[in-house]
Amino acid sequence: MIELKNINKTFKIAKRNAGLNEALKALFKKEYTYIHALNDVSFQINDGEMVGYIGPNGAGKSSTIKIMSGILTPDSGECIINGRTPWKDRIDHVREIGVVFGQRSQLWWDVPVVDSFELIKDIYKVSDTAFKRNLDELTQLLDIGEIIRTPARQLSLGQRMRCEIAASLLHDPKILFLDEPTIGLDAVSKIAVRDFIKTINRERGTTVILTTHDMQDIEALTERILLIGKGRILLDGSLEELKRRNSTHKTLTVDYTGQLGTLEAGMHLQKNLDGHAVIVIDTAKIPVSAAIAAISKQAEVNDLSVTGATAEEMVVALYKEFQI
Numbered sequence: 001m002i003e004l005k006n007i008n009k010t011f012k013i014a015k016r017n018a019g020l021n022e023a024l025k026a027l028f029k030k031e032y033t034y035i036h037a038l039n040d041v042s043f044q045i046n047d048g049e050m051v052g053y054i055g056p057n058g059a060g061k062s063s064t065i066k067i068m069s070g071i072l073t074p075d076s077g078e079c080i081i082n083g084r085t086p087w088k089d090r091i092d093h094v095r096e097i098g099v100v101f102g103q104r105s106q107l108w109w110d111v112p113v114v115d116s117f118e119l120i121k122d123i124y125k126v127s128d129t130a131f132k133r134n135l136d137e138l139t140q141l142l143d144i145g146e147i148i149r150t151p152a153r154q155l156s157l158g159q160r161m162r163c164e165i166a167a168s169l170l171h172d173p174k175i176l177f178l179d180e181p182t183i184g185l186d187a188v189s190k191i192a193v194r195d196f197i198k199t200i201n202r203e204r205g206t207t208v209i210l211t212t213h214d215m216q217d218i219e220a221l222t223e224r225i226l227l228i229g230k231g232r233i234l235l236d237g238s239l240e241e242l243k244r245r246n247s248t249h250k251t252l253t254v255d256y257t258g259q260l261g262t263l264e265a266g267m268h269l270q271k272n273l274d275g276h277a278v279i280v281i282d283t284a285k286i287p288v289s290a291a292i293a294a295i296s297k298q299a300e301v302n303d304l305s306v307t308g309a310t311a312e313e314m315v316v317a318l319y320k321e322f323q324i
Contacts, residue, residue: 002045002068002175002207007077009038009063009231037063038074039231047174050201050208052222052239054215056319060231061211062101065177068209069099082174095124098168102180105160106167107152113163114148117170124171131170138166141196158189165193169200175207176200182217194220215315227318234322242314250288251307252279258299267291275302 013033016026038060045051055061066072067079070086070093079086086093107116121131139145142162152160161181168176178197182190198221200206210221218225218239225242227235235242251270254277263269266285271278281291288306295301 001047001080001082002209003078003080004044004064004068005042005078007038007041007064007067007079008036008075009060009067009072010075011035011037036231038067041077041228041231041233043226043233043236045207045209047207048201048205049224050197050210050222052218052225053209053211053228054213054218054225054315055228059228061228062179064228065099065179065209065211069097069177070094095171096173097175097177098171098173099177100161100164100168100179100181102161102183105152105164107160107163109153110151112149112151113144113155113167116152116163117148117167120167120170126171130172134170134172135166138169141199142166143192158185161185161189162193162196165196169206172204173206175209178208178210178212180212181210182212182214190214190217197221227315227322229319229322235318242318243308248282248284249308250281250283252281252288252291252295253277253305253307254279254295254301255303256295256299256301260295261298264291264294267294 011034013035014026015031015033016022041060041064053061053064063072067074068081068086070090073087081093082096084093106120107113108119117135120126126134139148142165144159144162144166147155147159148163152163155163165178165181176197181197182193185193194217197208197210201208208221210217212218222239224238225235226233256275256277260269260272260277263279264286266282268280268282269277270280279291279295281288286294292301292304
């Protein structure tokens with residue numbers, strides 16, 4: 001179980017203007033600014049959960065992950081993971097976690113990936129039997145059998161990310177922290193990574209905490225989301241709850257022949273060009289069926305589709321609601 005209580009973290013950052021004179025001044029008198037990365041962050045994650053940790057850039061996502069993985073020490077507050085404080089019991093703690101940072105590598109750049117795996121085996125003191133079993137399983141599930149004998153520097157981004165995920169799981173961690181694991185990946189690689197994460201969660205009961213800006217990852221993998229903004233937890237709930245918050249608006253896309261006149265109350269014309277219209281419907285004011293009937297009275301409908309808000313639109317709405 002993961003439990004955070006009133007976690008606070010502030011960074012002190014030196015500032016100066018551009019130019020040699022400013023650089024010389026900074027040698028004698030430095031100016032600092034304080035960034036409050038985390039402000040009373042509290043939440044609890046149960047064993048086997050898959051949680052999406054979302055928020056805009058600079059919201060505090062990576063700082064939280066680094067505290068939970070023992071890399072950072074908070075200014076105040078408590079973080080207890082499986083009965084341990086990460087930054088105090090770091091050696092025992094890291095044996096039970098795997099961490100993937102999408103923009104950082106744990107693979108040695110100039111040696112074959114399998115050599116990096118062997119070194120990770122020694123670092124975590126994984127037995128020969130467990131290492132062979134995990135390597136065979138991960139190689140098959142992530143389809144990396146043909147590339148682990150290639151130096152990391154010669155792999156594509158998608159290939160390297162699959163190897164990074166395999167490296168983080170060789171020691172059978174109970175918890176997997178994924179910080180932007182699909183950044184820059186093509187569609188095929190993203191699907192492969194998502195399928196793999198679902199498999200290890202289902203078969204091993206691995207707890208997964210996922211931070212990403214890709215809402216398709218969130219929809220595909222998680223049922224619960226934590227929204228952080230300006231260092232504070234703003235929302236903790238399920239994706240279904242998020243969808244219900246945005247369920248009063250539907251988008252009606254219509255291809256028609258004729259003319260569209262004045263629309264009923266609750267219908268907003270977003271786009272109308274050459275017989276193609278996009279209309280946003282407030283279902284609290286007018287049912288979808290009544291909106292379609294109103295359009296049909298004015299023009300001949302050739303094609304029609306009704307969609308709800310996309311995940312990206314729902315998250316943008318949350319950002320606006322909380323002013324982050």
